[in-house]
Amino acid sequence: xxxxxxxxxxxxxxxxxxxxxxxxxxxxxxxxxxxxxxxxxxxxxxxxxxxxxxxxxxxxxxxxxxxxxxxxxxxxxxxxxxxxxxxxxxxxxxxxxxxxxxxxxxxxxxxxxxxxxxxxxxxxxxxxxxxxxxxxxxxxxxxxxxxxxxxxxxxxxxxxxxxxxxxxxxxxxxxxxxxxxxxxxxxxxxxxxxxxxxxxxxxxxxxxxxxxxxxxxxxxxxxxxxxxxxxxxxxxxxxxxxxxxxxxxxxxxxxxxxxxxxxxxxxxxxx
Amino acid sequence: xxxxxxxxxxxxxxxxxxxxxxxxxxxxxxxxxxxxxxxxxxxxxxxxxxxxxxxxxxxxxxxxxxxxxxxxxxxxxxxxxxxxxxxxxxxxxxxxxxxxxxxxxxxxxxxxxxxxxxxxxxxxxxxxxxxxxxxxxxxxxxxxxxxxxxxxxxxxxxxxxxxxxxxxxxxxxxxxxxxxxxxxxxxxxxxxxxxxxxxxxxxxxxxxxxxxxxxxxxxxxxxxxxxxxxxxxxxxxxxxxxxxxxxxxxxxxxxxxxxxxxxxxxxxxxxxxxxx
Numbered sequence: 001x002x003x004x005x006x007x008x009x010x011x012x013x014x015x016x017x018x019x020x021x022x023x024x025x026x027x028x029x030x031x032x033x034x035x036x037x038x039x040x041x042x043x044x045x046x047x048x049x050x051x052x053x054x055x056x057x058x059x060x061x062x063x064x065x066x067x068x069x070x071x072x073x074x075x076x077x078x079x080x081x082x083x084x085x086x087x088x089x090x091x092x093x094x095x096x097x098x099x100x101x102x103x104x105x106x107x108x109x110x111x112x113x114x115x116x117x118x119x120x121x122x123x124x125x126x127x128x129x130x131x132x133x134x135x136x137x138x139x140x141x142x143x144x145x146x147x148x149x150x151x152x153x154x155x156x157x158x159x160x161x162x163x164x165x166x167x168x169x170x171x172x173x174x175x176x177x178x179x180x181x182x183x184x185x186x187x188x189x190x191x192x193x194x195x196x197x198x199x200x201x202x203x204x205x206x207x208x209x210x211x212x213x214x215x216x217x218x219x220x221x222x223x224x225x226x227x228x229x230x231x232x233x234x235x236x237x238x239x240x241x242x243x244x245x246x247x248x249x250x251x252x253x254x255x256x257x258x259x260x261x262x263x264x265x266x267x268x269x270x271x
Numbered sequence: 272x273x274x275x276x277x278x279x280x281x282x283x284x285x286x287x288x289x290x291x292x293x294x295x296x297x298x299x300x301x302x303x304x305x306x307x308x309x310x311x312x313x314x315x316x317x318x319x320x321x322x323x324x325x326x327x328x329x330x331x332x333x334x335x336x337x338x339x340x341x342x343x344x345x346x347x348x349x350x351x352x353x354x355x356x357x358x359x360x361x362x363x364x365x366x367x368x369x370x371x372x373x374x375x376x377x378x379x380x381x382x383x384x385x386x387x388x389x390x391x392x393x394x395x396x397x398x399x400x401x402x403x404x405x406x407x408x409x410x411x412x413x414x415x416x417x418x419x420x421x422x423x424x425x426x427x428x429x430x431x432x433x434x435x436x437x438x439x440x441x442x443x444x445x446x447x448x449x450x451x452x453x454x455x456x457x458x459x460x461x462x463x464x465x466x467x468x469x470x471x472x473x474x475x476x477x478x479x480x481x482x483x484x485x486x487x488x489x490x491x492x493x494x495x496x497x498x499x500x501x502x503x504x505x506x507x508x509x510x511x512x513x514x515x516x517x518x519x520x521x522x523x524x525x526x527x528x529x530x531x532x533x534x535x536x537x538x539x540x541x542x543x544x545x546x547x
Binding site: 066093097115 | 432434435438439441443453459
């Protein structure tokens with residue numbers, strides 16, 4: 001377990017930064033250089049997407065931020081609320097798979113982070129109900145994961161990440177395995193949650209359309225080792241919805257991002 | 272044309288009902304057929320009961336000797352139970368220790384394998400020399416039963432979802448919490464599978480040890496009755512005792528399968544119907 005360096009309150013106020021990577025590289029034990037060097041600054045409350053081809057180290061970057069892996073070199077700094085000694089509970093993680101415990105009900109799956117933090121049952125019950133209501137699954141608390149559809153499982157996974165009320169939400173291609181209709185719905189719900197809760201979201205995806213639709217900033221990464229190839233600010237005004245998805249503005253952004261991505265697939269990484 | 276309006280019984284449903292009935296009926300028919308042929312062959316060839324008793328003679332012995340046979344059955348079942356509990360506890364505890372320490376696993380696992388691959392029939396006479404007879408019989412039941420529990424539990428503890436393990440790490444779970452809330456539940460289907468095998472094997476271990484001890488003459492279990500009846504050419508009683516052993520084995524397996532089903536039915540694939 002690698003504890004990311006903590007930013008003090010003074011730093012946070014000065015930079016307003018939630019996550020800060022400096023010169024981060026990751027070399028796996030088998031010698032594969034997966035990442036970097038990577039410099040990344042994510043402001044508080046920002047929605048940032050990491051976009052790139054499979055195997056470009058986007059997931060690795062996310063695991064480094066979560067502290068699940070240690071960087072080979074460089075520093076990973078994650079801000080956390082004053083008064084908390086570890087940054088752990090200020091991070092929520094949503095995996096590509098729902099990653100639910102099949103033997104536990106939806107309620108007990110969402111309870112997991114609280115139970116591991118030794119929160120009393122009575123207190124955690126109210127928070128679980130709140131988190132499930134946020135993702136629209138209030139009536140499914142007693143269901144088992146196998147009884148749910150793929151989209152609902154993903155919502156449970158999201159509720160579990162939200163139940164600790166984290167500052168930062170890390171999402172690793174969460175909707176990649178879902179059908180498009182479900183994915184659109186979850187995209188909209190995620191945007192609404194983000195507007196309401198004002199979390200910092202770092203969203204890994206390989207879909208240009210998804211990244212442009214969701215983010216304030218899209219970061220295009222090169223093939224392995226993953227570096228930043230290009231960066232786009234998506235400055236759409238007003239809340240996004242189906243209107244935005246069909247607008248010329250959206251199409252324009254998608255075109256630009258796709259162009260930045262295209263040479264990567266042809267084996268000429270941008271420098 | 273009212274005949275057209277009555278919905279016909281769906282052929283699919285009828286097929287399913289038939290399949291259900293056949294599942295019970297077919298083995299019973301085979302059993303009845305087997306007993307009939309057995310009886311027929313014995314009568315037709317006038318085979319004396321000390322060579323091959325007919326099913327009627329076996330059944331009659333089962334009733335006449337019920338007192339002796341039933342008390343012997345209880346002795347064997349009790350030994351089996353003790354061996355099974357020792358195997359279950361020993362296998363699970365050892366697997367948990369292996370899971371906590373790589374070095375312990377590396378140094379001890381080969382010996383668990385040796386214990387497993389050495390035929391218990393060859394170990395039993397040795398054990399009978401060094402241990403009191405009852406203890407030796409239980410140890411035999413334990414030796415054959417514990418390995419499936421150990422290897423299955425070890426496998427189960429290792430097959431935890433990698434991302435779930437990451438999640439536990441992210442939320443700062445202690446070793447004990449990870450074991451209790453993640454590893455043990457994930458390993459449960461494997462452990463139950465191991466126990467199901469161990470139940471039958473414990474019975475085999477107990478029987479083998481009783482047979483090995485039988486010549487010493489102090490035993491009173493079912494296997495001892497078989498050996499004893501063999502010496503006395505009381506073949507119908509051999510068959511009756513054998514029958515009881517088989518039934519005991521089937522009941523043990525059925526009970527363990529039922530327990531496993533009841534524990535897993537809400538979530539595990541193995542316990543779910545096809546329509547899910």
